[in-house]
Amino acid sequence: MRQLYSVFFSFKFKITTLVIALVLFAGIGSGGISLLIAESELRQVIARQELSLLTGAAAFIDNDLQNKRQLLKTVTEEINERGLPLEQIQALLETHETLRDAFFNVNAFDLDGNLVASLRDRRAKRVNIAERAYFKDTLRLQEGVISAPFKSALSGQPVVVLTQPLRDADGKLTGILLGAIDLLRPSFSAQLDNLRAGADGYLFIVTDNGVTVYHPDKNRILEKGDDQPGTLTAAALGSDEGWEDGLLDDGVPVLLVHKHLRETDWTIGLSYPVRSAFASMLSVRMRALLGAAVLTCVAGLFGWLITKNLLRPLGRLHRHVEDISAGRADISVFDVARKDEFGHLSRAFYALSQRRERAELELHRLATTDVLTGLHNRRMFDALLPQALARGARSGQPVGLALLDIDHFKAINDTLGHPAGDQVLIEFSRRLTGAVRTTDTVARLAGDEFVIVFEQLSSSTEMDVLGEKILAAMHAPFQLASGPREVRTSIGIALTTTAADSAEDIMRAADQALYGVKAAGRNGYAINSVGAERVVRVR
Numbered sequence: 001m002r003q004l005y006s007v008f009f010s011f012k013f014k015i016t017t018l019v020i021a022l023v024l025f026a027g028i029g030s031g032g033i034s035l036l037i038a039e040s041e042l043r044q045v046i047a048r049q050e051l052s053l054l055t056g057a058a059a060f061i062d063n064d065l066q067n068k069r070q071l072l073k074t075v076t077e078e079i080n081e082r083g084l085p086l087e088q089i090q091a092l093l094e095t096h097e098t099l100r101d102a103f104f105n106v107n108a109f110d111l112d113g114n115l116v117a118s119l120r121d122r123r124a125k126r127v128n129i130a131e132r133a134y135f136k137d138t139l140r141l142q143e144g145v146i147s148a149p150f151k152s153a154l155s156g157q158p159v160v161v162l163t164q165p166l167r168d169a170d171g172k173l174t175g176i177l178l179g180a181i182d183l184l185r186p187s188f189s190a191q192l193d194n195l196r197a198g199a200d201g202y203l204f205i206v207t208d209n210g211v212t213v214y215h216p217d218k219n220r221i222l223e224k225g226d227d228q229p230g231t232l233t234a235a236a237l238g239s240d241e242g243w244e245d246g247l248l249d250d251g252v253p254v255l256l257v258h259k260h261l262r263e264t265d266w267t268i269g270l271s272y273p274v275r276s277a278f279a280s281m282l283s284v285r286m287r288a289l290l291g292a293a294v295l296t297c298v299a300g301l302f303g304w305l306i307t308k309n310l311l312r313p314l315g316r317l318h319r320h321v322e323d324i325s326a327g328r329a330d331i332s333v334f335d336v337a338r339k340d341e342f343g344h345l346s347r348a349f350y351a352l353s354q355r356r357e358r359a360e361l362e363l364h365r366l367a368t369t370d371v372l373t374g375l376h377n378r379r380m381f382d383a384l385l386p387q388a389l390a391r392g393a394r395s396g397q398p399v400g401l402a403l404l405d406i407d408h409f410k411a412i413n414d415t416l417g418h419p420a421g422d423q424v425l426i427e428f429s430r431r432l433t434g435a436v437r438t439t440d441t442v443a444r445l446a447g448d449e450f451v452i453v454f455e456q457l458s459s460s461t462e463m464d465v466l467g468e469k470i471l472a473a474m475h476a477p478f479q480l481a482s483g484p485r486e487v488r489t490s491i492g493i494a495l496t497t498t499a500a501d502s503a504e505d506i507m508r509a510a511d512q513a514l515y516g517v518k519a520a521g522r523n524g525y526a527i528n529s530v531g532a533e534r535v536v537r538v539r
């Protein structure tokens with residue numbers, strides 16, 4: 001749990017999360033923008049494609065209406081030119097086979113709107129169309145019109161009629177000729193039924209009043225469509241041609257393409273569900289999302305590996321600091337040659353550690369050195385003596401220890417003052433150090449008490465020479481500020497006899513020897529062996 005917690009808060013985790021977030025942002029951002037652009041382009045392409053399909057359908061209907069109108073006009077002109085009375089029109093109509101193909105029925109009406117001829121049924125019931133708008137319009141305009149779709153009184157079918165005015169030889173109106181188109185008959189709708197947009201798109205035709213002229217669902221023919229803003233009808237009637245987004249009654253989003261017909265006030269529309277219109281785009285989108293997800297995973301993995309690799313020097317630096325703190329390594333492990341930030345950090349740590357090491361050394365020096373003389377102090381001596389004894393025990397060579405006390409030092413202090421006493425102590429130390437080998441250990445124990453440890457003694461007589469040498473070193477008067485001063489010293493020397501002799505043993509023996517020298521009048525040395533009861537007075 002704790003490990004998991006530290007992973008979450010690790011720099012590595014944060015960087016990796018950042019990398020993934022950036023990749024996601026960039027991926028989704030650029031992918032999304034590309035998809036949007038592509039979708040918008042594709043929408044234009046599809047809409048244009050559908051509009052061209054619709055233009056073809058519109059041209060077909062326009063041509064069909066024009067041909068029918070032309071046919072009706074030709075028959076009307078023939079009637080008018082021949083000055084045929086209304087009662088002879090029935091016979092003439094029956095001679096024109098093409099009328100049967102073009103129209104569901106062709107009728108003639110007199111000026112009162114009464115039926116006078118019917119191509120398909122001579123005995124058709126005598127209907128009156130005087131109140132029909134297309135009848136009135138034809139008489140008023142004295143030219144042919146196309147009616148709004150309506151339910152035929154004769155056939156009961158939804159129809160649209162084309163009219164032409166009939167005239168006598170003098171050019172006076174005598175009635176109208178009317179060609180009916182059955183909106184449910186294949187001759188009108190078959191071609192449109194075949195024109196479909198995809199599997200679930202369809203064509204429809206509405207009049208300017210929003211009445212449905214054609215719809216694949218035949219029940220909707222003659223229905224007045226909802227022309228509220230946002231509906232298919234409103235969109236279709238909105239402009240001459242174009243495309244826009246729409247919604248079906250059941251909320252299905254559709255691409256709506258529409259075009260106004262040339263021959264009449266109808267608009268042909270095409271409703272194409274977005275789902276199938278953009279099926280290829282949607283599949284591209286899915287694949288793009290999948291690709292982005294895979295890319296994100298791969299980027300995350302690479303981000304993790306790269307971050308891990310990049311941060312490796314930081315981990316090493318951390319381990320080095322820990323190792324140095326624990327004393328397992330020294331500061332040379334820092335990689336100060338690196339040129340990057342980790343190099344800067346390593347160099348900073350190196351410098352910091354160097355300063356700390358120097359401070360520690362200084363602290364150690366202060367703790368183990370006698371400030372006045374610069375010799376080892378008592379603490380250091382206590383540490384060094386057992387080491388020297390251990391070395392002697394290993395090599396089998398005796399260890400010698402000389403304990404020194406300046407004779408009547410108190411008198412120097414008392415007569416010449418403390419600073420003169422200090423001067424004597426300093427000069428005494430200098431001469432003492434000069435009289436012995438550099439490998440011998442010289443320390444100031446306290447006040448005017450000094451000690452020397454001798455190692456690797458070749459013979460016990462060597463200590464005699466050393467005693468003499470020290471006495472001789474002090475022989476010349478000390479040059480003090482107050483003038484020259486004789487300084488003498490008493491030396492008690494002890495020698496180890498067995499490897500088991502301890503620091504206390506040899507100190508005690510040296511002390512005994514020193515006591516002996518003092519008792520004998522000072523300014524001399526005596527040698528004692530550890531374990532011996534008698535001090536051998538030498539001088």
Ligand SMILES: Nc1nc2c(ncn2[C@@H]2O[C@H](COP(=O)(O)OP(=O)(O)OP(=O)(O)O)[C@@H](O)[C@H]2O)c(=O)[nH]1
Pocket residue numbers: 372405406407408409410411413417418419420421422425446447448
């Ligand atoms: N100037 C000076 N005096 C010190 C220092 N440390 C201790 N003393 C003095 O050294 C003297 C040591 O006196 P002792 O060793 O007891 O007396 P002594 O006169 O040497 O007598 P013997 O050793 O018996 O000859 C004392 O008076 C201390 O005050 C120091 O650092 N500087």
